[in-house]
Amino acid sequence: MEVLVIGGGVVGLAIARALALRSHGVIVAEATGGIGNGVSSRNSEVIHAGMYYPTGSLRARYCVAGRRMLYDFCRSHGVPHAKCGKLIVATNALEQAKIEGIYEQGIANGVEGLEYLTVEKARSLEPNLACTGAILSKETGIIDSHALMLALEGDLESAGGVIAFHAPVERIKRAGEGWEVHVGGPEPTALTVDAVVNAAGLGAQAIAHATEGYPQERVPRLVLAKGNYFGCVGKPAFSRLIYPAPVDGGLGTHVTLDLNGRMRFGPDVEWIDREIYEVDPKRAESFYASIRRYWPGLPDGALVPDYSGIRPKLTGPGEKAADFMIDGPAEHGQPGLVHLFGIESPGLTSSLSLAEDVAGRLEV
Numbered sequence: 069m070e071v072l073v074i075g076g077g078v079v080g081l082a083i084a085r086a087l088a089l090r091s092h093g094v095i096v097a098e099a100t101g102g103i104g105n106g107v108s109s110r111n112s113e114v115i116h117a118g119m120y121y122p123t124g125s126l127r128a129r130y131c132v133a134g135r136r137m138l139y140d141f142c143r144s145h146g147v148p149h150a151k152c153g154k155l156i157v158a159t160n161a162l163e164q165a166k167i168e169g170i171y172e173q174g175i176a177n178g179v180e181g182l183e184y185l186t187v188e189k190a191r192s193l194e195p196n197l198a199c200t201g202a203i204l205s206k207e208t209g210i211i212d213s214h215a216l217m218l219a220l221e222g223d224l225e226s227a228g229g230v231i232a233f234h235a236p237v238e239r240i241k242r243a244g245e246g247w248e249v250h251v252g253g254p255e256p257t258a259l260t261v262d263a264v265v266n267a268a269g270l271g272a273q274a275i276a277h278a279t280e281g282y283p284q285e286r287v288p289r290l291v292l293a294k295g296n297y298f299g300c301v302g303k304p305a306f307s308r309l310i311y312p313a314p315v316d317g318g319l320g321t322h323v324t325l326d327l328n329g330r331m332r333f334g335p336d337v338e339w340i341d342r343e344i345y346e347v348d349p350k351r352a353e354s355f356y357a358s359i360r361r362y363w364p365g366l367p368d369g370a371l372v373p374d375y376s377g378i379r380p381k382l383t384g385p386g387e388k389a390a391d392f393m394i395d396g397p398a399e400h401g402q403p404g405l406v407h408l409f410g411i412e413s414p415g416l417t418s419s420l421s422l423a424e425d426v427a428g429r430l431e432v
Contacts, residue, residue: 070261077108080267081220082423088227099236104217107269110377115209116414119174126392130418137420145219154208154309157199163313181206196305241280263404291381295335298371304331321358347373382410396429
């Protein structure tokens with residue numbers, strides 16, 4: 069089977085690798101000049117444990133299985149990572165109820181290494197922390213996302229797959245038993261393949277709309293949620309990730325660490341109507357207020373604008389968070405075609421598990 073995977077982010081690369089390792093011919097069409105230039109390079113680089121998502125949802129299933137697969141992959145491929153752990157903290161009675169619900173959700177999802185901590189135990193682990201209680205997630209970690217994508221690319225190419233850069237897909241139409249894909253860029257071309265996987269992230273809906281014969285009513289709306297990050301000047305105050313109780317649209321303004329121990333805060337949730345990545349320094353004011361609820365010692369002037377990312381959400385403010393949407397042949401009736409929509413957090417953690425599922429759908 070010859071397969072075209074659209075999108076060279078972590079999910080597209082993981083799917084392409086899974087298909088190539090199953091001895092299929094694989095081409096990845098990436099619109100930019102390199103891998104991971106979209107959503108995959110603008111996130112917290114966190115390996116999530118899987119306790120936030122409704123039991124039985126795709127996000128819960130892929131996250132828990134994908135996290136286990138990802139740690140194994142990192143060890144076998146030398147991808148820099150650290151299982152540093154995370155504290156989900158409450159600072160009042162309402163948040164206390166929220167984190168207790170997260171704990172119960174995690175247990176129901178089969179998440180290992182969860183422990184409820186008293187204030188005293190939480191502060192013994194993180195002395196700078198202020199809270200009324202906390203949940204310890206021992207399986208949460210951090211990862212070098214670009215090194216992960218390079219390792220996926222290496223496996224793909226070793227198995228005979230290739231990546232075409234500067235290759236934006238403009239149109240897809242049925243061609244006999246397969247699909248004719250029109251690719252733009254410096255060298256426009258059309259190629260015929262047996263199957264197409266749309267893993268284009270923020271561009272997934274546009275690709276679906278450009279797929280002739282695909283029912284347009286199946287294309288979900290795209291809602292852009294920008295997440296801003298601020299770096300922190302000075303010595304890190306925490307040795308683990310610190311997450312407050314979740315907020316509408318995200319997991320709250322949390323403390324993340326990179327593999328060098330540098331501390332940064334984010335993302336917040338800024339609902340936008342177009343792609344824009346500049347970080348407004350004025351947003352620091354809301355960051356200080358949010359962070360000081362669990363770290364009162366945050367010094368004035370410590371936050372500096374860092375970077376931002378945009379989540380390809382399927383639901384907007386005040387709406388229940390949507391699950392991942394994977395629309396394959398069993399759902400829409402078109403053989404050899406899979407569209408992926410709304411693959412946001414925990415997409416990176418879920419990538420290897422999700423890839424096995426998509427590869428299996430094409431082989432039915």
